[in-house]
Amino acid sequence: DTGVSQDPRHKITKRGQNVTFRCDPISEHNRLYWYRQTLGQGPEFLTYFQNEAQLEKSRLLSDRFSAERPKGSFSTLEIQRTEQGDSAMYLCASSLSGATNEKLFFGSGTQLSVL
Amino acid sequence: GESVGLHLPTLSVQEGDNSIINCAYSNSASDYFIWYKQESGKGPQFIIDIRSNMDKRQGQRVTVLLNKTVKHLSLQIAATQPGDSAVYFCAENNGRDTGFQKLVFGTGTRLLVSP
Numbered sequence: 743d744t745g746v747s748q749d750p751r752h753k754i755t756k757r758g759q760n761v762t763f764r765c766d767p768i769s770e771h772n773r774l775y776w777y778r779q780t781l782g783q784g785p786e787f788l789t790y791f792q793n794e795a796q797l798e799k800s801r802l803l804s805d806r807f808s809a810e811r812p813k814g815s816f817s818t819l820e821i822q823r824t825e826q827g828d829s830a831m832y833l834c835a836s837s838l839s840g841a842t843n844e845k846l847f848f849g850s851g852t853q854l855s856v857l
Numbered sequence: 858g859e860s861v862g863l864h865l866p867t868l869s870v871q872e873g874d875n876s877i878i879n880c881a882y883s884n885s886a887s888d889y890f891i892w893y894k895q896e897s898g899k900g901p902q903f904i905i906d907i908r909s910n911m912d913k914r915q916g917q918r919v920t921v922l923l924n925k926t927v928k929h930l931s932l933q934i935a936a937t938q939p940g941d942s943a944v945y946f947c948a949e950n951n952g953r954d955t956g957f958q959k960l961v962f963g964t965g966t967r968l969l970v971s972p
């Protein structure tokens with residue numbers, strides 16, 4: 743499978759715990775995005791990387807959230823001191839800059855449930 | 858894992874019918890629009906896109922129409938099949954000034970296809 747892969751697919755945690763998600767983009771893609779999707783809504787942009795540089799963060803991304811892409815390949819999204827409001831699907835997407843009609847390809851997401 | 862909600866606008870059609878899904882977008886400066894299909898427990902899957910310098914684009918069994926005057930998009934699916942059952946989202950690119958794909962997703966529409 744050469745698509746975007748995310749791990750884990752599901753995560754159940756207790757309020758106050760830290761969680762970390764991983765995203766492996768399509769190998770030749772230099773852009774990587776994180777989105778969050780809550781029940782009944784479309785995905786909302788969280789943050790964007792070009793190679794290893796995090797170039798934009800949404801106001802939705804509180805101080806408890808941190809994302810990294812250390813070598814410009816895979817990325818991690820960490821949520822510290824989780825709250826019940828963090829329960830959502832966390833989606834990763836990747837794209838290739840400069841491609842005609844640059845398309846985002848999404849992974850299947852990590853479903854987070856905070857109890 | 859259910860990633861989309863149960864209270865979305867729903868379009869119910871019979872197999873073989875044509876389906877039309879509508880979407881209103883918000884930013885008159887958006888120059889790129891995409892339709893995504895999302896099946897339960899999966900991430901959004903690219904269907905078709907259109908640039909703002911076009912008003913119609915056709916793919917395989919799908920057509921996207923863009924009316925910039927009223928900021929409206931539609932997705933037409935010909936000869937709808939049970940496998941088309943999913944939630945459909947339109948998205949506009951608000952990243953024009955930043956140079957990357959900062960997608961803003963609309964409210965999804967659930968398409969139910971009966972055999």
